[in-house]
Amino acid sequence: MDTKLQQLTSVMPKEFTLQWLSQITDHFSNKRIIGHGGCGIVYRGVLDNGEEIAVKKLYRSQQPGHDNDKQFQNECTNLMRAQHKNIVRLVGYCYEIRHELVEHNGGHILAGVEEKILCFEYMQGGSLENHLSDESHGLDWRSRYNIIRGICEGLYYLHNGSNHPIYHLDLKPANILLNKEMMPKIGDFGLSRLFDSTQTYITSEVIGTRGYMPPEYIERHKITKKFDIFSLGIIIIQIVAGPKGYTKSDEMPSQQFIELVHENWCKRFQATISAHTSQEIKTCIEIALRCVEGDRVKRPTISEILEELNKFDSITVNELNKVTTDLKRKQSINQYGSSGMFSKSAGKDGSMLSCSSRASLASKPSGVKIECGTLQLPNVKIFKFEDLRLATKNFRPDSVLGEGGFGSISKGWIDENTMSPCMSGTGMTVAVKTNIHEHDLPEEWLAKVHYLSQFAHPNLVKLIGYCKIDDYPLLVCEYMLRGSLENHLFQRGASPLSWDQRMKIALGAAKGLAFLHSQEEKIIYRDMMTRNILLDTTYNAKLSSFGLNGPVGERGDMSTTATLTYVYAAPEDQLTGELTAQSDIYGFGVVLLEVLTGRHAFDSDQPQGEHNLVEWARSYLTHRHKIFRLVDNRLDGQYSTRGVRKVAAFALQCLALDAEMRPSMDAVVSVLEGIQDSADQDRKLGKQKHLKSRYT
Template identity: 35%
Template sequence: MENTSDDPRKLPYQFIREVTNDFHVERVLGSGTFGTVYKGINSSGEETAVKVLHMTGVDDSEFQKEFRNLKSLRHDNIVELVGFCNEAEEVVAEFEGNQVVALKMHTALCLEYVSNGSLQKHISDENTGLNWHIRYKIIKGICVGLKYLHEGLEFSVWHLDLKPDNILLDQNMEPKIADFGLSRLLGDEKTRKTMSAVGTCGYWPPEYLNHQIITKEFDIFSLGVIITKIMTGREGYTSIADMRPGKFVKHVHNNWRNKLCKILRPASLEVYCNQVKRCIEIALECLKPNRQERPTIQYIVSNLEETETVIGDISLHIEQFNNDGESTLHSESNVTSGHSSGGGEASSSTYFDTPTAKAVPFQLLESMTDGFSEERIIGKGEFTRVYKGVYENGQVIAVKRYHSSRRLNDNEFENEIQYLMKVHHPNIIQLVGYCMHTEHQLIEYEGKMVFAEIQNKVLCLEYCSNGSLDQHLSDISYGLDWLTRYRIIKGTCEGLRQLHERSSPIIHMDLNPSNIFLGECMVPKIGDFALARVLEDEYSIQTIRMIGTRGYMPPEFIDKQVISIKSDIYSLGVVIIEIMTGKKYHAYFELSIQELIENVHENWRKRLRATFDDTSGEGYCQQVKKCIKLALSCVEPERLKRPSIGEIIDMLNETETFIHELTLKDKSELLDVHPVELYFPFEPKKATSCSLRLNNKGSDRVAFMVMAKTQKMYSTKLPFCSVVPPGCSYTIAVTIRKQNQQLPSAISEFFTVQSVAVGDHDLKHVDEDSASVVYGNFFKKAEEMNSDELQEMTLPVCWDLPAEGTESEPNQSRIEIIATLDSQQVSSVEVHPSQPWIMTTHHGGSLRVWDYQTMATLQSFQVTDEPVHAAKFIEREKWIIAGDGNGCIHVYSYEEKEPTSFDAHDSGITSLAVHPTQTVVLSFSHDDHLIKLWDWEKDWECTRTFQGHTNRVTQITFNPNGADSFTSVSRDGKVKIWSVHSDGSSPITFDGDDQGLLCVDYFTRRNRQHLITGCMDGTAKIWDLEMDILEGCVHKLEGHEGRVTAVNLHPELPLLITGSLDGTVRLWDSTTYKLENIIGFNLGAVYGFGFIKGLRRLVVGCHQGIAMMEIPSP
């Protein structure tokens, strides 16, 4: 059956019968819905797997589908199609009582024979069966094969029936994905719905079970099931439902540790245990109910390769496993590199997805970069420009073009290619292609026209989506958190180690933040090898050229042009200092070494204490101190005193071990509760509030229930129940009812806070009215099952102010209830830009202005009997403009209560927007779907209308970066961006949410303008306005239990703020989108925000009143 062609060979049906011994029952290997698989043996003894398809009662679509999907697949982890049969035979058959001649189709696929059968036969728990090395090999192989299907082809292939039965194992236990009968090709579509059943129950994701939605995340969910079963066995997988994620990870990790400790040395045990832990964490990420939260296959493979890199680096000799589970020693030269055909940040195309770099036509590069246009430039060097190159199917690469005027000889260009082709590592930028193209141009030279040779020299590199490190350097108090900075430091060191510890070390010679690129998940990758040198037998070399970047060059190079591997170590030290501080190394020259260490250590201590519990925070503080000491040792003036890269990584590993051991020793509280005493100072006939902050620094969701001894004393609805997500805080405003006299200090009052860790699916979508019952039952059950899991804390109540000198709680959020309005719902909030005024409008038709310094009411007047949904200050005119429920706009001056009024719409006005510089105002109403532009210099003439929404417009806002445009959102689910000067037609339109949109705001992230929209499904969606609009939202903020009714970027802080009908406000980091804080004011649904200039105060308008909150420092 040998075939020299790449295409599968067509085989006669008679041959199929012969190799299967006429389909003998003893040759059956397995059977499925559409076919039976036989073992085929030809006359020369060659073995194949023959899948005979059952076509009775159906057409040949299943055969055509599987044949089409299989014939073009070529990968070590995909079962290979070697031949096929699709032959018609005339047979006599009975039809309606008559004998007729009919065509009978014989269809079969001949596949490579895989000797160890299906993975299903090898599934077992940790204590029996395959050793860890083999299990990991199977996991990695499946992932690499799936990566090829999802990202390595012109059109992605979704398998849709991944399960152990469809994963075959060859003689080396290498996995091969098989059975493509249900797979689908992904062309332009990213999501599909189906009415026909696909796959196997037990491997179906929730979105398919509930809505028959099919995406490539279908395969990711199935992969999570498979990985879990490989690691824990069938029964182990079923125990997921009984444990929260953190506990399940710990359970699996401990089981494997107990087995591995019997066969591994201590030096190897930790790294393999960490690999186990990362694998089960990846599996649980794949099983997330929300498909958009599941990782991509690229992310999975990259994470697996990171664990291999650590294992490969633990020593010169490492321990591996043989098939009997015993450990054996192998030299480092025999260790497989973390790079593979499935590694790196691969694209969705096969053009650049080759093991080695390929020559690329210059015309293709011109096409990919729009003719090397200025708009495509993503980086510049002294002699180069780097462009974003986009292949025709969307694949992105970085195209580095050398200036044709530069005197760069071919040897130097080829040397850079050679350096990049020699080194394959997750922390080294990958070369995917190159081009040397010569063209002749007619130019003027010494008064004559001559033909000149123009050489175009180009490198094609993997594209790093997060740019270069220099774009992310920032002060300690903001920007990247410590864990991300540390991962960048460690990854850079790992990449440098790959260069230095070769038989012929490579010296980079230009290591600086602009040459360290950040890929997915901020993984660092060293790039730009134009100045690199190979160090042969000598320890150092000399050069007569000045190369490198000032500020990163060591003194021996500046003084004597001496180059050694310690040159890179010096540069590394400078880079580490800049990563940790955001400042140039020379900024600290006036400080002594000890002063610098203490300065950096103390500044990081403040931020880490606000992020981690005491134990973890102390561990990371020690890591900070160790890192800055390491950096300073790297910049020693005497190069021989600088550490080697191996010594640096060993010291970094020691800090990780220290933190791990410190964490194991400490059993921390689920929640840090602040303050530990609640103070309610007496103010006559006034309700007073105290904020209670619950900080979850762990990795689990934590449910809590706050109860008071005397619940009737408080206007806050008690018990108060909710869940704090991992790494987040929950702030509760507790308000005591108005008191006519000071309460006696002898009254013993206290609050109780109960908390318990919960799983990802527990206590979601709990109705507010039944929350106390549902949570109460949940806590009761948790106590009955395991009392150790339930934690409780008692907080005394004091009726006086805290004594002077009492230390304030860290980062406490001070909350003041300005007013509670039992009868009038707040519908909008506006803060004056220069005066200490807050303006609110109400459903009862009134408008009120408050002084937020004195808490006094300055103005209150009845606009109409209908609800007033919108009002704005126009500071430059000293006006207040309000729209009422009858469609009228009222203009008030600060001095006069009698307004100028005019009819604007036929129904109630729901929003207004004032242009920041021009004399115009936008308005819209409930029912007419029209947006109108009014010019007050033209006596409030309607100068333009904008029509296009098919349902109620819910908010409009001007673009702060270009006020000639504005954005509107509507209950029709559309986002529209309009030009103020247009005729009101042809706006930019994209789909926001099927259920409808309620609010919108602009914000800038990493110098790119974005939109945030609040949706009726309880999410807030992020849109990158500088990307192709059709790509959809780039991120989704989830967690609210009700519609999102207010969204804003804080004008001075890097925070996105969302409010909801669920009564909570959520604060999100505008760069990382991490949820930082949840605030419950206990004033009902949230309808609007206001911001006080120059202060960290947030004003919130709610159904039952107004609150003002001091936003805590990070």
């Protein structure tokens, strides 16, 4: 059942009355104040059902055109445009003029007093400013890293999410808010500006906050995207090294500061820090120091920053080697931890002495055998890490097939019957996937593996087995010789796919997704994009299983931190971060457009106004003749015009802004099968005509 807050937080903000806002804030009581800003006071508003919103009352102005008029308009307009999981959501607003007696020239006159109020989602975690601390205490590293990444994703959306970038111009910890899961959201858009394609602006206004302003603004009042990047750099330093971190960084050489911060974090861990975490800390500081370069040209773009952070979603060969330094340690491949279904006690040598059940066996997944803290999955092999290390030749660089959002993929060889490692080029080729960011408890991770293991379908990559050592889970899957659809569409020098090949691939991917959606407990794929569609020797498409979610709950959705690149994410996902089956269908619509056009979903090398494929293509998709302007030039006219029209029409349906208007995947499969059947009939008819011409 919808809550009152859900009714309020529709895509378009509501207009509220001053009387109602006064009521939910206890008449703007001082007890309800949760923050002060440069242009107003923020109150906690409590709805009649107990839910909360933040009510920002701007300071009163008796002079129309006053600065806070502009700030009110800026914040309201730009927040309506910026709908993303890492941007604070605008719930509503109020603009009323009240007539009051005010002092004037020693007397009193009746004057119109403007009341301007903005209402936002309530952020239970408060501002980032309240959570800053040095390395020795406070938030752990994973929480800090996730906050850094979330801020970067929000800023990326502001700078690149539309044809008119938004410059925030007042990024600081006080304007980064945290929800109860500590997800960061950028707020306070009172100083933000909406710009066109011009790169540099000069302003006479005083904007921003001292300490977060770049030197080119302080000295020459020059504004570019690099204004926000400078502010971001200071914030990252403060997140990693505490509120005084930026001052420290200014007092010593960069390398010395990096080593100091790293050393402090090592002390915090009180143990050997993992190679992966060590590199994360160093790289975050290195990025931050580049962001605060005095010369703005030397500062990275937000795209470049995210590209560097994405590298942490893959594991390097050196890191893997360090994981194996103590193979004699007790392996946690298949044992439940004490916080899970079983508790255990161990001898001094690490051997298990006893274990006791903490849950009834009725709670285990069906088809799974449980033996004293061990899950035995019926259809998958449990590999030893040493065997996978040998199968991939120690994960050496020339075995790495690719790196993506969840880890790296290495090529290996195993015996098809014994599943033992064998020499390169012999036996069965497999893909070994490392999930370095897997933080589930052992039983939760194994539950995911169980879900992967029970699904067999021609259009899903087959899971062969798994291994879990310490915090590094690995999956072993069938090897797909022709790689990803992304490489065939966009890799420089790749031979263009024919129209028939594209339709075959699209149909295969659709069938795989339809299969997942057809389960009794519906599975959300969540990563529908060309890089996750893999091809075998005959161009049969299979969905990579590496990003699969578990089953959908009773409500039919799954609240999670969306990992989709924003251009593949449905509008409602960007707004709430909740994923549904309709999210997958929107993502498939984006893939269809990429297949049709041969263009990436987002390509900054395209002309201005064409960077975002979906936004650019919408106007063409509805026009009977203009749709052919979308077709990939590399097809050289070799395609079915009827097929193009059908694909364009169905892509548009998949990309409907209203999730309820999108078709089911079964309907998508039906349409694509019809296109393929028509192509088969055309080929047969062509052959018949050819034979007839030869013998008549």
